[in-house]
Amino acid sequence: MKRYQKFILIxxxxxxxxxxxxxxxxxxxxxxxxxxxxxxxxxxKLTYVLELLEEISxxxxxxxxxxxxxxxxxxxxxxxxxxxxxxxxxxxxxxATGAILQLDSxxxxxxxxxxxxxxxxxIIFSLVGVLAGLGAIMFSFLFISKIYPWYEKKKIEEYSKxxxxxxxxxxxxx
Amino acid sequence: MTKEKKSxxxxxxxKLTQSQVNRIxxxxxxxxxxxSVIGISSxxxxxxxxxxxxxxxxxxxxxxxxxxxxxNYPIQIYSYENVSVYFMVxxxxxxxxxYQLQIKVVExxxxxxxxxxxxxxxxxxxxxxxxxxxILSPATNAEKKETGLFAGDYIWEPTELxxxxxxxxxxxxxxxxxxxxxxxxWEFNTxxxxxxxxxxxxxxxxxx
Numbered sequence: 001m002k003r004y005q006k007f008i009l010i011x012x013x014x015x016x017x018x019x020x021x022x023x024x025x026x027x028x029x030x031x032x033x034x035x036x037x038x039x040x041x042x043x044x045k046l047t048y049v050l051e052l053l054e055e056i057s058x059x060x061x062x063x064x065x066x067x068x069x070x071x072x073x074x075x076x077x078x079x080x081x082x083x084x085x086x087x088x089x090x091x092x093x094x095x096a097t098g099a100i101l102q103l104d105s106x107x108x109x110x111x112x113x114x115x116x117x118x119x120x121x122x123i124i125f126s127l128v129g130v131l132a133g134l135g136a137i138m139f140s141f142l143f144i145s146k147i148y149p150w151y152e153k154k155k156i157e158e159y160s161k162x163x164x165x166x167x168x169x170x171x172x173x174x
Numbered sequence: 175m176t177k178e179k180k181s182x183x184x185x186x187x188x189k190l191t192q193s194q195v196n197r198i199x200x201x202x203x204x205x206x207x208x209x210s211v212i213g214i215s216s217x218x219x220x221x222x223x224x225x226x227x228x229x230x231x232x233x234x235x236x237x238x239x240x241x242x243x244x245x246n247y248p249i250q251i252y253s254y255e256n257v258s259v260y261f262m263v264x265x266x267x268x269x270x271x272x273y274q275l276q277i278k279v280v281e282x283x284x285x286x287x288x289x290x291x292x293x294x295x296x297x298x299x300x301x302x303x304x305x306x307x308x309i310l311s312p313a314t315n316a317e318k319k320e321t322g323l324f325a326g327d328y329i330w331e332p333t334e335l336x337x338x339x340x341x342x343x344x345x346x347x348x349x350x351x352x353x354x355x356x357x358x359x360w361e362f363n364t365x366x367x368x369x370x371x372x373x374x375x376x377x378x379x380x381x382x
Binding site for chain 1 (some may be wrong): 188196203204207208211212215269270272288304307308309310312314327362
């Protein structure tokens with residue numbers, strides 16, 4: 001029985017070693033795929049962030065800080081690519097996901113900034129529009145109530161100054 | 175109808191047209207007010223960005239004065255001695271820019287153009303395993319007036335480049351004793367999703 005136990009033990013060790021040996025390339029292949037996908041996603045997000053930043057007209061202090069953070073994320077992506085090229089897939093994946101997280105936070109901040117600026121613009125435009133409308137209405141009201149009656153009055157005054165002389169001999173009007 | 179009668183009718187008619195003229199004037203004033211409000215608001219809110227530019231400088235570090243200067247550039251490069259130069263980029267464009275610096279070695283006779291980058295066929299890349307990239311904020315109006323600065327959000331601070339004589343590159347050069355190292359500035363185009371040549375370049379002619 002003891003002889004069989006030894007044989008079974010050797011078989012188990014051999015089996016586990018074989019499984020481990022076959023599993024390592026699978027795990028490595030998965031890590032490579034994950035790292036590659038993460039790098040691609042990070043690259044796409046970086047392009048999107050740049051698109052958002054290009055649309056901004058006023059680069060205030062907050063936006064300039066976000067640009068610095070974007071450059072940090074770019075550096076992380078570069079390191080992820082370098083590690084990928086050196087077959088350090090786990091580190092590459094970590095760097096790429098770090099960049100993705102950073103870029104996601106930047107996208108959130110830019111979106112909220114753009115949204116608040118759009119709201120401010122709408123308020124200002126509405127105010128300008130309302131004021132312009134009010135100005136136009138007031139001018140029309142002034143014209144109808146003051147200027148036009150004054151003009152009519154003046155016209156009548158002017159007409160009243162006119163004299164109509166009849167020339168009996170010719171029957172003509174002067 | 176006599177002349178006097180005609181003139182009186184004309185007078186009355188002219189008075190009537192004047193009222194119409196007044197109405198037109200008042201309407202025009204309203205239109206002018208509305209148009210000027212729209213004009214002012216559009217000029218405030220839809221400002222057209224003026225054209226900007228990118229600046230690339232090659233600098234040398236003066237150990238004595240401990241400052242960067244656009245002077246005392248190297249004229250020779252030897253296989254046993256590396257040459258250090260510094261490059262600096264300033265973003266005077268009106269939006270964020272993602273820059274890339276490409277360094278190419280070409281024949282001395284090779285023309286460098288702001289229209290077209292040097293093709294890969296006629297050039298050899300240095301630093302194949304290294305890239306120089308940076309995202310920069312645009313300079314503010316106040317920053318655009320400043321000169322002699324080496325640091326800021328809109329500045330890619332002086333970065334050292336160690337130039338070395340690559341025997342493989344040298345073997346491909348046909349012009350003896352002289353080579354040209356060209357520094358081209360590229361920027362990332364978000365629509366095309368790749369780097370495009372900005373037309374900005376600098377070069378060094380070196381004896382080897």
